[in-house]
Amino acid sequence: MTATFLPWIVVLMIAVAGVQIGRRLRLWRRGQPAPVDWLGGLRALPKRYLVDVHHVVERDRAAAKMHVPLAGGLVAACGFLLIGLVTGLTAWRFFWALVTLAFLAMTAGALLEIRRRYPRRLARLSGGSWQTFPFALIAFAIASGLSALFATFGNALPALELLTLILAAVGGVALAATAAEGPMRHALAGATHLVVHPRPQRFGGGRSTELKPLDLDAEKLGTETPADFAWNRLVAFDACVQCGRCEAACPAFAAGQPLSPKHLIADLAAASAGGERPPYHGNPYPNARPVGGRIGLHAPIVSAEGVIHPDTLWSCTTCRACVEECPMMIEHVDTIIDLRRFQTQERGAIPLKAEEPLANFRGCDEPNGRVLAERTDFAAGLKLPVIAAGGQTDVLLWLGQAAFDLRGQRTLTALIRILTAAKVDIAVLGADERDCGDLARRLGDEATFQRLASANVAALASVRFRRILTADPHALHVLRNEYPAFGGTYEVVHHTAFLAELAAAGRIPLSPLAGRSITYHDPCYLGRYNGEVEAPRRLLDALGLERHEMARSGKRAMCCGGGGGAPVADIPGDTRIPDLRMAQAAETGAKTVAVACPQCAAMLEGVTGERPVVKDVAELFLEAIEAAAMRPAEAVRALEVEPA
Amino acid sequence: MKTTVLLSHARHPVSDRPQLSRLEAQAIALAAEVDEAPSGLHAGRNETGVVAALGHGLTALDRLDLADTTDPLSALAAFLTRQRFDLILAGRRGEGGHETGLLPYRLAAILGLPILADAVAITPGAAVETLVVDQAMAKGARRRVTIRLPAIVTVHPLAPPPRPFAYGPMRRGTIRRHPVDGSANAADLDTAEERPHRLRPKLMRQSAGQAAGANLYVDPTPEEAARLILAYLEANGIRRYGPLNDR
Incomplete structure (x- = not known):
């Protein structure tokens, strides 16, 4: 009886799910057209699912332990039954043993999911139909598994088998029916999403974090x-x-x-x-x-x-x-x-406070309304040549907004002094350097961003350089990843990576800053957006600092609250993001928080009360150089660092 | 209520780029309170700055094609006479042009319209063809005035902030360009005196009471002068040692 009906129940479930997801399909078709590589997406689906998705799921071990048997068991069981239906393997008892095992796995997974929700569900999970969903799963799994078990041992208890089959059919169809509005939708829409993902480059170890340009001549701008x-x-x-x-x-x-x-x-x-x-x-x-x-x-x-x-x-x-x-x-x-x-x-x-920088962008290309020609004023007395059109340099230093901010100036001064000590050939654009436009773009002002991007690309085209160096991860991200769409492709390097290179080359004598405990706060635009989490740590280790990691670090670090225009939009909450982050930093026991971004420095320094000192990586590097210079000449040695 | 906002040729104080004056952007926000589709009026050749007014809430912009050296007064008066606006809003003065601040007044004189300065809020009056204007006065005082339309109203910087700029509406707004016949006069600059700018000390607020009294002494003796200065400082609470006579 099972051999006859159970595969057909699966067929019925697929039909019901198909009808349900078809309703969503009609809805999706009413969205705007988008270029999609169907063939490539379909081909890449198994790898995207089994590698990329699993990699993320696995970060929560309990979730992975639940989902692998649950989804694996469901897919395997249904797959076996369909194969059985086509090939006639259903007459074979060993086949039913396999199906039983698959449903057993599914049952175990559903049990684990129930454990995540009872007696109290994890705070981040949803209730409602999501709370009852595992019961539908387990009912279907047990009923179908029992039916398959009966089939394994021959039709021993026909009455019971009929009952389990009916239960399986009811549970299965109930599950399939949630494919349009309920929890089961995630499976079908999720698989489709993996095929037609708008950023296919991010799979297989790749990265795709840049915002896509908006067509400013479109009928309607934005969504x-x-x-x-x-x-x-x-x-x-x-x-x-x-x-x-x-x-x-x-x-x-x-x-x-x-x-x-x-x-x-x-x-x-x-x-x-x-x-x-x-x-x-x-x-x-x-x-x-x-x-x-x-x-x-x-x-x-x-x-x-x-x-x-x-x-x-x-x-x-x-x-x-x-x-x-x-x-x-x-x-x-x-x-x-x-x-x-x-x-x-x-x-x-837009919040009125956020309109201010945008108005300044429109008026004078600088969010704080400062004179572009005054960007280099802070560097009076430092060796910082301004490059003229047609000029040439090895490293073009992109100063960014930090040059107008007292805190940022301390970092930039340290950086310039390091570069001078290392005899690096640097120059800046001077008045031709407009703001990179990061803030305008994140606040949704694409027109302003595109104007600034085009002006900066033109300014950069007028000079010759090998690479751009910046201490601002936001500028780094925009120059490296978003300007190519406007005709400017550059090799952009963040100062942490550059200084790590310098330290590794051993060209500057460094004295270890031993005995100081620090913790490193990853800037989102460096770590998550550009995957650079190793170089800053390598550098800090090279400086001989005792490094403690926060619970959230690297690509999973918590934001300082300074990105995306959030500080200017200034939406009130219960507390401030930098306060939360600083508390995490203080938890490590470190006396210093090393930062690598002017925004992070500003946000974290704004935290009141007793807290670790905020130092940019460049400032720590300069301290090491100065400490080396203070020591007698014979004691000085260049720090040896393992090459990356 | 058919409303237009006079738009001057302003320049950004930092970059010197043409831009919309903030005060005129505030005037647009006020205009939008009484007119669903306010328009703007600019006399001049350069559109790059004033076009931003369309992004701040104007639906249309009239531009009189006039050389920058020409006095726009007669051309503006002729246009405004033809168009018959109920309400003409203006800033206090141009920013980057000749900046006399007299244009709204001279316009009112030519058109024979009442003019009211320093509006911070406007609402339609209870009677038809009237407008209730809140005027900003010194020290934060406000005065509510009802005027009969048509009228010219200038806007005070304490008016509500301008609406944030929006690129889409600016792109969609209409610009109507009007030719001006050649009879327009060149700006009458010859009679104006030109001299270098001199920073003047800020006027200090005088404290109430005797300090405001006569304190001009011609050629006093040094002792008398010292006594007067000390007495002045005492009286104004700058120095507190008690009256000199007590010691």
């Missing part, structure tokens, strides 16, 4: 309604499994600002469907602002009447922690920037 999203972005929203890892990593959520990446994605998935707003069973936005909740494919998303309050949008620091943690490979930051672009460019609906 207003769900229908304005590219269709594969709509797929991404449906892929969300509401695991809440993004929420756990989000600095704005932690600080009590009204942002939860998970809630945002769930809202967008709900908004694209229209109709009644489905209930959300996760954590609410902290200090949630009231919204009207009107949803629909063509209803504005961000407004007091829509589903997402503007404060939610402007709380984001674009730190990409959510993207880094997402096992479904959803690109939250792209989504937020798309929504911001519409708010800024079409509605001018």
Whole structure:
């Protein structure tokens, strides 16, 4: 009896799931067109799933231990049954033993999932249908497994077997029925998303973090309604499994600002469907602002009447922690920037404080309204040649916004003195260096960014250099990854990498700063955006510092709160992000926090009370040089460092 | 209420690039309170600065094609007479042009319109063709005035901040370019005196009471002068040793 019906139950489940996901398919098709390499995506699907996705899932061991048997068992069992149906293997008892084993694995996985939710579920998980979902899974797994077991031993108990088969059919169809609106959707939309992912370059160890240029001649700039999203972005929203890892990593959520990446994605998935707003069973936005909740494919998303309050949008620091943690490979930051672009460019609906730097950008190419020619003023007395058009240098130093800020100037002064001591051939653009436009772009002002980018690319084209050196990871990211779209491809190196090179080359005598305990705070735009987490640590170790790691470090580091225009948008929360981060730094017992970004330095130095000292890596390096110079000449030795 | 905002040729104080004056951007925000589709009016050849007004809330921009050396007064007056606006808003003075600050007044004189200065808020009046204007006065005082339209109103820097700039609406806004007949006069600059700028000390606020009294002494003896100065310092609370007579 099982041999006859169980495979057909699977066929029925696939048919039901197909009909359900077909409803979403029709919805996805109403998004904007997007170029998708279907063949390449399909070919890469197994690898993307088994390697890239698993790599992320595995960071939460308990989740991996649950999901591997659960999904593996379900897919294997259904696969076996379909093969059996086609090939006629169902007459063979050993085949049924295999199917039983697969369902057994699934049962074990479902049990583990129940353990994650009972007696109390993890705070980041969603309740509602997600809470009852494992019971549907386990009911189907046990009923089907028992049916397969009966089939393994021949039709011994036909009455019981009929009962388990009916249960299996009911459980299976109930599962398949949730493929459109319920938890099962994550599997089908998730697989589709892996095939049609908008950033295929990020799989297989690659990286794709740059924002895509916006066509400024488009009818509508940015995203207003769900229908304005590219269709594969709509797929991404449906892929969300509401695991809440993004929420756990989000600095704005932690600080009590009204942002939860998970809630945002769930809202967008709900908004694209229209109709009644489905209930959300996760954590609410902290200090949630009231919204009207009107949803629909063509209803504005961000407004007091829509589903997402503007404060939610402007709380984001674009730190990409959510993207880094997402096992479904959803690109939250792209989504937020798309929504911001519409708010800024079409509605001018930007927090008034954030409009100030944008107005300055339009007026004088500098967010604080400073004179570009005064950028090098801080370096009076230092050797810092300004390169004229047609000039040539080995290393072009990109000063960035830090040159106008007293704290940033200390770092830059240290850096310039190191470079002078190392006899590096450097020069700056002087008045031709406009702001890189990072802030304008993250605030959604794409027009200003593109104007600045074109002007800077033109200025850089007028001089000859081998590579660009900068102490600002934001400028680094923009110059390295976002200017190529505007015709400027450069070799850009961050000062941590450059100084690590210098230390490794042993050209400068360094005296170890032994006995000082430090902890290194990774800038998001260096670590997550550019994957540079090794060089700064290598450098700090070369300086002889005793390095303690924070619980969240490297690519999983927590943001300082300074990115994405969040400090200028200044959305109030319960606490401040830099306070949280500084507390984590203090927890390591280190007396110094080493930073590598002027934004991080400014944010972390703004923390009041007793706290570790904030030092840029360049300042520590200069201390080591100066310590070496203080010692008698014979005692000086160049520090030997293992080459990378 | 048909409203237009006069837009001058302003320059950014740091970069010297043409830009929209902030005060005029504030005037646009005020105009949007009483008119759903306010327009702007600029006399001059260079559009690059004033076009930003479309991104701050104007739906259309009229530009009189006029050389920068020409006095725009008669051309503006002729245009405004033709168009019959209910309300004409203006900043206090140009920023980067000749900056006399007289243009709104001379315009009002030619057009025969009432002019009200330093508005921080405007609302339509209870009666038709009236406007309620909140005027900014010294020391944060406000005065509410009701005027009959049409009228010219200039805007005070304490008016609400301008609406943030939006690129899309600027791109979609219409610019109407109007030729001007050649009879326009060149700016009357010859009669103006030109002299180098001299920094003047800030006027200090006088404290109330006797300090404001007569304190001009012609050719006093040194002792008398010293006594007067000390007495002045005592009286104003700058020095506290008690009256000299007590010692």
